[in-house]
Amino acid sequence: MKRIGKWMAWICLAALLLIGLKNEYARLLPVSSYGMQAAIRKGKVSHLFIGSSMFRQGLSIDVLEEELEGNVYILSYNGNQPAFMAMELAYMLEEGLEIENLYVDLYPYTAAALPWISDTKILLDTDLAFKWEDRKSVV
Numbered sequence: 001m002k003r004i005g006k007w008m009a010w011i012c013l014a015a016l017l018l019i020g021l022k023n024e025y026a027r028l029l030p031v032s033s034y035g036m037q038a039a040i041r042k043g044k045v046s047h048l049f050i051g052s053s054m055f056r057q058g059l060s061i062d063v064l065e066e067e068l069e070g071n072v073y074i075l076s077y078n079g080n081q082p083a084f085m086a087m088e089l090a091y092m093l094e095e096g097l098e099i100e101n102l103y104v105d106l107y108p109y110t111a112a113a114l115p116w117i118s119d120t121k122i123l124l125d126t127d128l129a130f131k132w133e134d135r136k137s138v139v
Helices: 002-028 036-042 053-057 061-067 082-094 108-112 128-132
Strands: 044-052 072-077 098-104
Touching: 036 044, 036 072, 036 082, 044 053, 044 082, 053 072, 061 072, 072 082, 082 098
Parallel strands: 044 072, 044 098
Antiparallel strands: none
C-alpha cells in the first residue's frame, strides 16, 4: 500500500510540474501568427488594433494594409474587455513591443461588466507573472 501511495505522490508531482511548465513556456511555441506573442515577435507595429472578436469582424486586414503606411496588426480575443485590453497592452509593452498608433475597441457593455476571461487563448499567450500578478490597479 505504501508503494502505491509513493507512486501516486510522484505522479501528482510530475503532473504539477508539467502544468507549471506549460503555463510558463506555452507562449514560446512558434505555432501561430496571431495573438500577443506574434505581435511581440514583430518588435514594432505601426498600427495596432486591439479589441474583441466583434471588432475584428469589422476590420479588413487587406484594406488596412493597403490604406495605412507601415505594418498593421489586429489583436483580438473573444469577449475581450477593456480591463484585459489594458493588461494585454501593458504586457506587450513590458515585453518590448513598440507601437506607433493604437486603435482600441470599446463596446460599452464590456466596460460595465465584471472582468472575466472569455477566451482562454490569453492564458496561452502569457507567462506565469502575467497570470499571477495583482492587476487591481488596471481593473
